[in-house]
Amino acid sequence: MSSPFNLDASFAALADPTRRAILARLALGEATVNELAEPFEMTQPAISQHLKVLEQAGLIVQRVDGTKRPRRLATAGIDAMDQWLAMLRQALEKNYDRLDQVLAAMESNKNKERKMR
Amino acid sequence: MSKLTLKTEGDTHVIVTRRFAASPEAVYRAHTDPKLVQQWMLGPEGWTMPVCINEARPGGKIRYEWKHPSKGGFYLTGEFVELKPYTKIVHVERMHLPDPTPDNHIETTFVPDGDGTLMTMRMTLPDTQTRAAMLATGMEKGMEDSYVRLEGMIGDLIPASR
Numbered sequence: 001m002s003s004p005f006n007l008d009a010s011f012a013a014l015a016d017p018t019r020r021a022i023l024a025r026l027a028l029g030e031a032t033v034n035e036l037a038e039p040f041e042m043t044q045p046a047i048s049q050h051l052k053v054l055e056q057a058g059l060i061v062q063r064v065d066g067t068k069r070p071r072r073l074a075t076a077g078i079d080a081m082d083q084w085l086a087m088l089r090q091a092l093e094k095n096y097d098r099l100d101q102v103l104a105a106m107e108s109n110k111n112k113e114r115k116m117r
Numbered sequence: 118m119s120k121l122t123l124k125t126e127g128d129t130h131v132i133v134t135r136r137f138a139a140s141p142e143a144v145y146r147a148h149t150d151p152k153l154v155q156q157w158m159l160g161p162e163g164w165t166m167p168v169c170i171n172e173a174r175p176g177g178k179i180r181y182e183w184k185h186p187s188k189g190g191f192y193l194t195g196e197f198v199e200l201k202p203y204t205k206i207v208h209v210e211r212m213h214l215p216d217p218t219p220d221n222h223i224e225t226t227f228v229p230d231g232d233g234t235l236m237t238m239r240m241t242l243p244d245t246q247t248r249a250a251m252l253a254t255g256m257e258k259g260m261e262d263s264y265v266r267l268e269g270m271i272g273d274l275i276p277a278s279r
Contacts, residue, residue: 011219091160093121096135098157102147103139 013057018042019050023073026060030072126239133238141227141234145203148225149173159183168192173200179210191215203227219243 013019022036037047051071054060061074122134137144147153151171158181159166168182179195195210206225212218222241227234 092123092133092135094161095158096121096137098159099144099147100137102153102157103137103143106143106147106153107139 009057010059013053013059016050016053019054022047022050022054023059026071026073030063030070032068032070036071129242131240131242133240135236136230136233137236138233141229142203144227144234144236145206148206149200154181163188173197173206175199179208198222 014023018040021040025031025036025039033044033047033051036051037044040047051060051062055062055071059074060071062069062071120135122132124132126132147157149171150173151169154171155166155169158169160183164183164185166181167184168180170178170180172178175197177197179197180192182190182192184190191213193210193212195208197206197208199205199207204227207223208225209220209222211220220243224239224241226237226239228237229235
């Protein structure tokens with residue numbers, strides 16, 4: 001959970017369809033490299049390369065289980081991205097509803113000033 | 118009813134439009150006067166902006182700090198690139214969560230629209246990957262909660278034709 005992550009790297013990692021598919025698979029639960037490679041027509045080293053990118057982006061973590069290294073989603077990294085995207089849309093909508101009121105207040109102040117002249 | 122629109126353009130742009138029932142001058146001022154910015158650029162309920170630096174001149178700095186009684190805080194930094202009073206603002210910004218988000222280059226224009234103003238915000242992200250990731254839709258199956266939310270939000274951003 002405390003593994004550092006980098007938003008830039010997270011977004012870049014998500015830009016690839018294979019990596020998104022890997023994340024979709026891991027959303028169902030932990031999986032080994034073999035299990036992850038299965039649905040894709042890719043070699044294990046190619047999948048491992050994708051896993052490395054996802055790991056460096058803080059989106060997945062691995063666990064040692066004998067000779068296996070099962071991967072699972074890293075919630076912290078995903079939450080950070082989720083947070084950024086959520087903020088963009090929600091903040092804009094709320095902001096502009098509030099700006100409507102600020103503008104209305106500016107307008108009524110202007111009218112008051114006019115009347116006082 | 119003024120509704121926000123969000124759509125993509127080319128490979129690296131996100132376009133936001135919103136109409137306001139006020140003059141371009143008023144909408145422009147509300148974006149460049151820190152006392153006014155502080156009143157509306159607050160995001161979800163419960164947040165305040167105790168620090169609002171908005172040096173509205175080319176090269177001028179932007180720093181907005183938000184605070185929430187239970188959720189803590191975060192901040193945004195940026196720089197103004199170009200300002201054309203009442204019609205156009207160009208600036209760069211990034212959020213610090215505390216990791217900085219990718220630089221977002223934003224051109225905001227204010228055009229008279231009847232008795233109001235049509236504001237168009239054109240965001241340019243550093244590369245196709247960043248925006249693709251922002252708007253990625255390839256997450257259809259078996260997503261855990263946060264992915265479902267992610268997709269829901271992203272789905273709203275994508276024009277139906279794409």
